[in-house]
Amino acid sequence: MPSNIPRVKSPVYHVPVSTDLDDPRFTAFGLFAEAFTGLTNRFAAQFEEHRLSAVEFEVLMRLARSPGRRLRMTDLAGQTSLSTSGVTRVVDRMDRDGLVRREACPSDRRSSFAVITEAGVGRLDEVLPGHLELLQQWFIGQLSPAELDGMLGSLRKIRDAVNPCATAGTTEERPAA
Amino acid sequence: MPSNIPRVKSPVYHVPVSTDLDDPRFTAFGLFAEAFTGLTNRFAAQFEEHRLSAVEFEVLMRLARSPGRRLRMTDLAGQTSLSTSGVTRVVDRMDRDGLVRREACPSDRRSSFAVITEAGVGRLDEVLPGHLELLQQWFIGQLSPAELDGMLGSLRKIRDAVNPCATAGTTEERPAA
DNA sequence: GGTGTTTGTGTGACGGAGCAACTATATGCC
DNA sequence: GGCATATAGTTGCTCCGTCACACAAACACC
Numbered sequence: 462m463p464s465n466i467p468r469v470k471s472p473v474y475h476v477p478v479s480t481d482l483d484d485p486r487f488t489a490f491g492l493f494a495e496a497f498t499g500l501t502n503r504f505a506a507q508f509e510e511h512r513l514s515a516v517e518f519e520v521l522m523r524l525a526r527s528p529g530r531r532l533r534m535t536d537l538a539g540q541t542s543l544s545t546s547g548v549t550r551v552v553d554r555m556d557r558d559g560l561v562r563r564e565a566c567p568s569d570r571r572s573s574f575a576v577i578t579e580a581g582v583g584r585l586d587e588v589l590p591g592h593l594e595l596l597q598q599w600f601i602g603q604l605s606p607a608e609l610d611g612m613l614g615s616l617r618k619i620r621d622a623v624n625p626c627a628t629a630g631t632t633e634e635r636p637a638a
Numbered sequence: 639m640p641s642n643i644p645r646v647k648s649p650v651y652h653v654p655v656s657t658d659l660d661d662p663r664f665t666a667f668g669l670f671a672e673a674f675t676g677l678t679n680r681f682a683a684q685f686e687e688h689r690l691s692a693v694e695f696e697v698l699m700r701l702a703r704s705p706g707r708r709l710r711m712t713d714l715a716g717q718t719s720l721s722t723s724g725v726t727r728v729v730d731r732m733d734r735d736g737l738v739r740r741e742a743c744p745s746d747r748r749s750s751f752a753v754i755t756e757a758g759v760g761r762l763d764e765v766l767p768g769h770l771e772l773l774q775q776w777f778i779g780q781l782s783p784a785e786l787d788g789m790l791g792s793l794r795k796i797r798d799a800v801n802p803c804a805t806a807g808t809t810e811e812r813p814a815a
Numbered sequence: 816g817g818t819g820t821t822t823g824t825g826t827g828a829c830g831g832a833g834c835a836a837c838t839a840t841a842t843g844c845c
Numbered sequence: 846g847g848c849a850t851a852t853a854g855t856t857g858c859t860c861c862g863t864c865a866c867a868c869a870a871a872c873a874c875c
Binding site: 747748 | 855
Binding site for chain 2: 609
């Protein structure tokens with residue numbers, strides 16, 4: 462309880478800040494951040510029940526949706542928010558745990574693929590229903606169809622502005638640019 | 639196997655995944671994530687120009703907006719996405735850098751306050767205008783007033799659902815609950 | 816075909832953050 | 846008052862991810 466802060470005794474003469482600290486734009490982004498981290502925390506809790514971290518889940522997901530259920534390391538890095546060395550290490554761990562294996566690229570001997578294993582598919586299969594439930598419960602289901610629609614439109618605008626290289630991002634490939 | 643009749647050209651027979659991997663709800667959240675991380679990356683780049691990390695910026699901001707420009711360590715942890723030990727360490731660093739100082743709590747000798755210093759206020763003052771520009775450029779300005787309004791409404795719904803303890807979150811104090 | 820450059824990946828060192836354990840203080844209950 | 850319990854903060858340990866660098870293979874250009 463901050464009741465013990467001597468409110469009156471010192472009228473606290475602070476050096477002023479030239480920017481308005483209560484500008485609604487700050488709180489707007491704060492809302493964005495709280496909503497996002499709140500969601501990811503909920504999801505992380507469920508991932509953990511299945512012995513997965515959020516990045517591991519994302520890796521499994523991205524691999525499972527890719528043609529041949531495989532992706533070159535660099536491409537995987539591009540699709541996740543990881544550096545290439547980060548991908549190296551995640552794939553190391555997941556390889557050790559049997560969720561993923563490395564496979565040489567026949568056409569470019571520098572490259573290697575990360576391929577999701579049967580065990581990886583199994584694990585994903587195990588997590589997905591619950592994940593979808595959470596997604597529905599805390600995100601989709603909180604909004605009316607119209608609200609959801611508006612939100613997705615706005616998010617897409619922001620995403621396209623801020624992350625132009627991945628215009629088609631999640632599902633499709635990046636444009637020729 | 640009638641090897642002379644190549645049934646399909648697809649050589650990869652995968653164990654099926656029972657959940658639809660292309661459920662639009664996945665991509666909806668993917669959009670959310672890409673927009674958010676895109677924004678935070680932009681911001682982080684500017685913070686770095688002023689020798690600040692995102693969490694340090696947030697700490698400065700929270701302290702500057704709090705009565706007496708101070709916050710108990712635990713409260714600071716509650717307002718940020720950090721654990722209490724995380725806060726201890728951030729405050730250590732920022733104290734070392736002169737942006738913040740610790741001050742004993744007179745009424746509870748277990749507690750200590752983190753107080754933003756003049757240098758901290760100065761640093762914040764230095765970052766804020768540019769930060770506000772970025773906020774405007776990549777977030778607020780991307781949306782029409784109506785879109786922004788809708789988005790904030792939706793975000794608030796999600797935030798309130800997912801993070802009920804901080805109903806008034808960013809600016810106000812949590813409710814008595 | 817050699818040589819320089821670019822690209823794909825892995826590695827060592829480092830820093831940040833969480834958990835669990837610990838200390839010190841406060842509080843409740845008798 | 847005296848003890849049990851709860852709370853505030855710090856610290857040791859560990860994991861995870863990045864950066865800078867190393868190395869190998871592909872490519873470009875002459």
